[in-house]
Amino acid sequence: MIAEIIAVGSEMLTPYRQDTNSLAMPAELNRLGVAVAFKPILGAEFSQLVDAIRIALRRVDIVLLSGGLGPTEDDLTREAVAAALERGMSRDQTVVGSLKERFNRRGIQIREINFKQGDVIDGAELLPNANGTAPGQWIAAAYEDIPRYLALLPGPPKELTALFAEQVRPRLAAVIPAQHIATALLRMAVVPESEVDARTAPIYQAYPDVSTTILSTIGEIQLHFLCAKPSQAEAEARVADVLQRCADEMRPVVFSEDGSSPEVVILRLLAKRGLTLATAESCTGGLLSQRLTSVPGSSSSILGGAVVYSNALKTTFAGVSPGLLDQHGAVSESVARALAEGIRQRTGADVGVGITGVAGPGGGTGEKPVGLVYLAVSTRATTEVRELRLMGDRERVRWFSSQHALMLLFTLLQQDGSPGAVTLDQP
Amino acid sequence: MIAEIIAVGSEMLTPYRQDTNSLAMPAELNRLGVAVAFKPILGAEFSQLVDAIRIALRRVDIVLLSGGLGPTEDDLTREAVAAALERGMSRDQTVVGSLKERFNRRGIQIREINFKQGDVIDGAELLPNANGTAPGQWIAAAYEDIPRYLALLPGPPKELTALFAEQVRPRLAAVIPAQHIATALLRMAVVPESEVDARTAPIYQAYPDVSTTILSTIGEIQLHFLCAKPSQAEAEARVADVLQRCADEMRPVVFSEDGSSPEVVILRLLAKRGLTLATAESCTGGLLSQRLTSVPGSSSSILGGAVVYSNALKTTFAGVSPGLLDQHGAVSESVARALAEGIRQRTGADVGVGITGVAGPGGGTGEKPVGLVYLAVSTRATTEVRELRLMGDRERVRWFSSQHALMLLFTLLQQDGSPGAVTLDQP
Numbered sequence: 041m042i043a044e045i046i047a048v049g050s051e052m053l054t055p056y057r058q059d060t061n062s063l064a065m066p067a068e069l070n071r072l073g074v075a076v077a078f079k080p081i082l083g084a085e086f087s088q089l090v091d092a093i094r095i096a097l098r099r100v101d102i103v104l105l106s107g108g109l110g111p112t113e114d115d116l117t118r119e120a121v122a123a124a125l126e127r128g129m130s131r132d133q134t135v136v137g138s139l140k141e142r143f144n145r146r147g148i149q150i151r152e153i154n155f156k157q158g159d160v161i162d163g164a165e166l167l168p169n170a171n172g173t174a175p176g177q178w179i180a181a182a183y184e185d186i187p188r189y190l191a192l193l194p195g196p197p198k199e200l201t202a203l204f205a206e207q208v209r210p211r212l213a214a215v216i217p218a219q220h221i222a223t224a225l226l227r228m229a230v231v232p233e234s235e236v237d238a239r240t241a242p243i244y245q246a247y248p249d250v251s252t253t254i255l256s257t258i259g260e261i262q263l264h265f266l267c268a269k270p271s272q273a274e275a276e277a278r279v280a281d282v283l284q285r286c287a288d289e290m291r292p293v294v295f296s297e298d299g300s301s302p303e304v305v306i307l308r309l310l311a312k313r314g315l316t317l318a319t320a321e322s323c324t325g326g327l328l329s330q331r332l333t334s335v336p337g338s339s340s341s342i343l344g345g346a347v348v349y350s351n352a353l354k355t356t357f358a359g360v361s362p363g364l365l366d367q368h369g370a371v372s373e374s375v376a377r378a379l380a381e382g383i384r385q386r387t388g389a390d391v392g393v394g395i396t397g398v399a400g401p402g403g404g405t406g407e408k409p410v411g412l413v414y415l416a417v418s419t420r421a422t423t424e425v426r427e428l429r430l431m432g433d434r435e436r437v438r439w440f441s442s443q444h445a446l447m448l449l450f451t452l453l454q455q456d457g458s459p460g461a462v463t464l465d466q467p
Numbered sequence: 468m469i470a471e472i473i474a475v476g477s478e479m480l481t482p483y484r485q486d487t488n489s490l491a492m493p494a495e496l497n498r499l500g501v502a503v504a505f506k507p508i509l510g511a512e513f514s515q516l517v518d519a520i521r522i523a524l525r526r527v528d529i530v531l532l533s534g535g536l537g538p539t540e541d542d543l544t545r546e547a548v549a550a551a552l553e554r555g556m557s558r559d560q561t562v563v564g565s566l567k568e569r570f571n572r573r574g575i576q577i578r579e580i581n582f583k584q585g586d587v588i589d590g591a592e593l594l595p596n597a598n599g600t601a602p603g604q605w606i607a608a609a610y611e612d613i614p615r616y617l618a619l620l621p622g623p624p625k626e627l628t629a630l631f632a633e634q635v636r637p638r639l640a641a642v643i644p645a646q647h648i649a650t651a652l653l654r655m656a657v658v659p660e661s662e663v664d665a666r667t668a669p670i671y672q673a674y675p676d677v678s679t680t681i682l683s684t685i686g687e688i689q690l691h692f693l694c695a696k697p698s699q700a701e702a703e704a705r706v707a708d709v710l711q712r713c714a715d716e717m718r719p720v721v722f723s724e725d726g727s728s729p730e731v732v733i734l735r736l737l738a739k740r741g742l743t744l745a746t747a748e749s750c751t752g753g754l755l756s757q758r759l760t761s762v763p764g765s766s767s768s769i770l771g772g773a774v775v776y777s778n779a780l781k782t783t784f785a786g787v788s789p790g791l792l793d794q795h796g797a798v799s800e801s802v803a804r805a806l807a808e809g810i811r812q813r814t815g816a817d818v819g820v821g822i823t824g825v826a827g828p829g830g831g832t833g834e835k836p837v838g839l840v841y842l843a844v845s846t847r848a849t850t851e852v853r854e855l856r857l858m859g860d861r862e863r864v865r866w867f868s869s870q871h872a873l874m875l876l877f878t879l880l881q882q883d884g885s886p887g888a889v890t891l892d893q894p
Contacts, residue, residue, distance in 0.1 A: 055493045056682045082505050095522060255483045322771075330756075336829060336861055345780075346784060347760070350770040352770070353772075387779075401763050434763055
């Protein structure tokens, strides 16, 4: 079966607002074994809406509509679906009663137009909405004798997500041929997409029963696998198998085989080893620290650190000597090393990270161009420094710097214990 | 005239990838006086593509297609447009030549399938693409004798944006009835959308010739105004007028009337006054610092600061006495004050910011629940402290904390000089 997700709302046709529901919904549908074939966004023009719904009924099995269930004159999804199906509507008095009660409770005067939220398309089932005033509706219809399923859902993501999970998913599951779906996600950092594709395509192409999607975000490549089989065990085994083979091919840039973010992976490694970490960031201005502390529970491993934007603070907080700064300049291997070592000593952390570089757009020179970044990780045993020459704008340079810092941490935290590896705990 | 933007690419029908081009394109079209009526996203199924293009030709004047111009078997936009218009295609030898040259230069073997990027729909103009291998195409066609304009554009945002600006915009401008468009943007922080709407709707509704869009993001409300008039001056005057009246109504929560972000506004105020700033962040973990330093040139006002996640670092870096921490706890008005004052003194900055709170999901108690945040701004003259009780998850609590910090800075940096106001520069 295939689905179409129609997002209704003029604001999503402006330059200011993205339709975000249409990311959550494909995930839910894929898990039911349904592929999404179309995702149109349209506004509040009635005849355009009716036409779009008729187009959807012709070309897909399942039509999910989000938005346009509010109480204003622009909220026309109910009316448009009724018109497209050539059905009438009637006002549900239970909904009207609960609207009245809700308005009374908040001491707000209810207007006649609010009651249209109680209009139910003939033959539709009302889907109660615990998080808002607009109930959803579920309709089993037919287009030229082929069964079609429609769900009308409220636009606000929180309402939509809950209503889909509680009311729509079980109804869809009852009409969709039973399948077992398994998914898996392999995440890699700071490697070009073309290289990942060249090396893994020969592997995943040998799994025609697994759908593989390669996605590239800033500083990260993800391989998503999805497989549908008659049994869950079979599906799980197939995605686990292709993931494992791709992961083996791509080591050491693989940082997670279970979908975890780099931040979570680093915190897990720190916790496992009982290590604490502190950062001294110049060009990234707190980005690395902010990323690590965005993870719940990070306070057990992350002590904090310093944002040493000015040279004076490099000395005050990380003990970098003014002489070193004069001799090598703030953007240098020596200063990155001194930042990592200094912040580790000052804070008493087991691991220190130092980052210094030219994020741009200004501040670059012939010798030290925009994108030149030095990155250091210091432990009691050793300090590793990397020189990065990054491309792109300020945001990209900063993000990549933090991404490389996470990758260097990952490498060092994992290596420990292997023959010839850096030993973090060594005194 | 109205437009439809068709995004072609199966990856945008997965849960993993958003279509982002469709935000930049409406902005460009609106500036030409064209409204976007439909934004469908679809995959690589040929007959679905052909049908979707025919549907668009029936219902809009301008059809922009992005994506599907690559060299793979899934890249079918050229073929589908030709089929929808019932036109043939021919291979452009100049494109073929430049593809060969490009591949030769990089030492890569060119395959037969690559040459399809040189296929030109009969009657189309080729639009050279300086940033990639796929040229765009421009077609003036007719649907039932009504003129229609189609542009085929490459998917990668950088290529699409440049190609649109250089090749498509002038062609559209030549066929669209001349209009002059003015836009304006009012940004407000930490105020509920419903309050902004209730107070400004009576104002902007009196401007039926100005299209007003209210948008709410986390901790910020934006009012976007757009007006089309026979002269630029007239359009500018109308949007300036409605913006001014809404701004007057909403002070003091208005932080920018020219579309500037809060970070930029704070940096501008600091620069104007020649003041420097340092931060001591606990629960926000570097987020405030990261936001401020994301602005190019911020190093002239932002010295840096400390991420004082652990209690020990609150003492080491911001001089908060262990006794104070013991007595009041890390999440307290006193500690926020001590952080702001301490970081200001330690760094020699003119302004110090301290943030401490419970971001959650863990760590809350009956007395100090998740969402309780203390925020302080210290100057040589005074220290102001605010208690926040924020709702939502960790990410939201952290974002709102940084947003409130920017708003408190804004208030204090502006007040100076007014009667009875805080004087920042006072020794």
